[in-house]
Amino acid sequence: MNILFFSKASIFAGFIMLSTPLLASGLQQRQSDLKVLQSQISKQASDLKNTTKQREKLISLLKKDEKAIASAARKVNETQNSLAKTDKNLVELDKRQNKLATLKKTQQQTLANQLASAYLAGNHDYSKMLLNQQSPASIERLLAYYQYLNNARMASINELKQTIEELNDIQIEQIAQKTQLNKLILNQQQQAKQLNLEQSQRQKTLTQLQRTLNTSGARLEQLQIEEASLKHVVEQVILAMRSSPKMEGLSSSRKLKWPTKGSIKSGFGSRRSGQVKWKGVTLSAPEGQTIAAIAAGKVIYADWLRGFGMVLVVDHGKGYMSLYGHAQTLLKNPGDSVNKGEPIALVGRSGGQTEPSLYFEVRHKGQAVDPARYCKR
Secondary structure, three states: OHHHHHHHHHHHHHHHHHHHHHHHHHHHHHHHHHHHHHHHHHHHHHHHHHHHHHHHHHHHHHHHHHHHHHHHHHHHHHHHHHHHHHHHHHHHHHHHHHHHHHHHHHHHHHHHHHHHHHHHHOOOOHHHHHHOOOOHHHHHHHHHHHHHHHHHHHHHHHHHHHHHHHHHHHHHHHHHHHHHHHHHHHHHHHHHHHHHHHHHHHHHHHHHHHHOOOOHHHHHHHHHHHHHHHHHHHHHHHHHHHOOOOOOOOOOOOOEOOOOOOEEEEOOOOEEEOOEEOOOEEEEOOOOOEEEOOOOEEEEEEEEEOOOEEEEEEEEEOOEEEEEEEEEEEOOOOOOEEOOOOEEEEEEOOOOOOOOEEEEEEEEOOEEEOHHHOEOO
16 A cells, blocks of 8 residues: 555656646746736836827927918908008098098189189279278278278188198198008018918828827817816806906896807717717808807907817806807907907817817806807708
8 A cells, every 4th residue: 555655756746846837837838928928018007197298299299380370360460450450541541532622623713713802893092992082981882892802812711721731731642641550561471381381380280190099089088178278267257257346147038149150060968989978069151251259248258278279258247157269369458348249269270179179168157058048950
């Protein structure tokens, strides 16, 4: 029995001795695989960190580019308004010049007739009239008559002189306005060139940024960050509204005009990505088209906002506010009062948009409501 047992034990021991190198070899392989996997995980984590840093850097650059575009576009808009005003002034000056030229001819003809009448009547010597023993009453009447004619001639001369002076002033003003017009045209050309350069730089930045958002997870993360940014701004706006004067607010019974003409690209409450939904309406519209305030109010926010670009918020009172995003430029500043229908911004592609559009929200006490409840369809 002991011999048999020893024999089995020896066999088992021998098996263990033979298996040990194989087990050690497998363990080493697993450890090697684990190290490779850990290295890959570390590399991916590092790449992800670098991608996130690059994305944040590009978003900061996009903000800078879009603010530069907004500045250039606002200058272009101001120049266009100045051009329109100067053109209108020139038209009014031309009209006034034509009227004065006609008036000058009339006054010259009137004065010529008066001088001709005086010539035909002849020169009357007062001493001769006295020597001719004309009655004092007749002499007095003649004197009054000649004084009247003389006053009329002097008035006509003064009126003609005034007309000529005004015509000269208009001609000087026309020269000044035309010089200003030429200067504005040159400025507009330079500003348009600068705007094109800024837009070209922005496109390069946007292309690089989109490469860092090539996965659905990255895009969803970006949308969540953007929504958080908007929420923070809304909270700031609500605090600002508490100190603003009382205004009429908005009424769903009185339909308002949409802030700009365009077609609805995304409706209120529609899915944006994952569980993220639109809290406003996106309207497709031509770049540079005017955005108007839907109602009277006070501007309480006007700045660049991540994901929404150039954003302007108007307080309408009674807890109501309207928000306008993706603008090319903002025409109003915080603290400005605006009237219903007044231009406040221009349609653009800010916020990383590839197509021009307007993002439009209406909120009541911080909660987003469907803009269609207040604006005509």
